[in-house]
Amino acid sequence: MTVVTTLSVTTNGWMIWLVLSSTPRFSSHIFLSSIVTVAIIQILAPLNMIKCFNLAGRPYDRFACHYYPYSSLYLNSERLHILISDFGLLIITLVLYQLGSTKGLSWVVFMYGMPLLIGNSILIVIAYLNHTHLALPHYDSSKWD
Numbered sequence: 001m002t003v004v005t006t007l008s009v010t011t012n013g014w015m016i017w018l019v020l021s022s023t024p025r026f027s028s029h030i031f032l033s034s035i036v037t038v039a040i041i042q043i044l045a046p047l048n049m050i051k052c053f054n055l056a057g058r059p060y061d062r063f064a065c066h067y068y069p070y071s072s073l074y075l076n077s078e079r080l081h082i083l084i085s086d087f088g089l090l091i092i093t094l095v096l097y098q099l100g101s102t103k104g105l106s107w108v109v110f111m112y113g114m115p116l117l118i119g120n121s122i123l124i125v126i127a128y129l130n131h132t133h134l135a136l137p138h139y140d141s142s143k144w145d
Helices: 027-053 076-102 105-132
Strands: 004-011 014-021
16 A cells, blocks of 8 residues: 655745655655755755846845846956856857767766766855854944945
């Protein structure tokens, strides 16, 4: 007999519902894949949302995006650097597409995607620990110029 239950996990304000099966044969596989899915969503979704829509930053008078050179995040002198960075991202995307076409998607995921995911997760954990540790002083707006 199979009993299906749901588990809700809250990550950074997102509510994710996981379906868990209590069938002995498949329950550990489903639970493990659910944990991996939550980890990937917790690592990739907030990072890309911050870069594309500036969700964690201060409010700006107009659209703020890390990839848009005319965004209010940057000075006029920085616009060329953002264009060069965007061009580099386009080249990397095309190279990964070509590698995926020749070597296969699984090769690209294991050789590029997994190390990138691990590196990003380490950076997110370090940033989270640096910003939330109770021993660190937290300053309000009156302490800054």
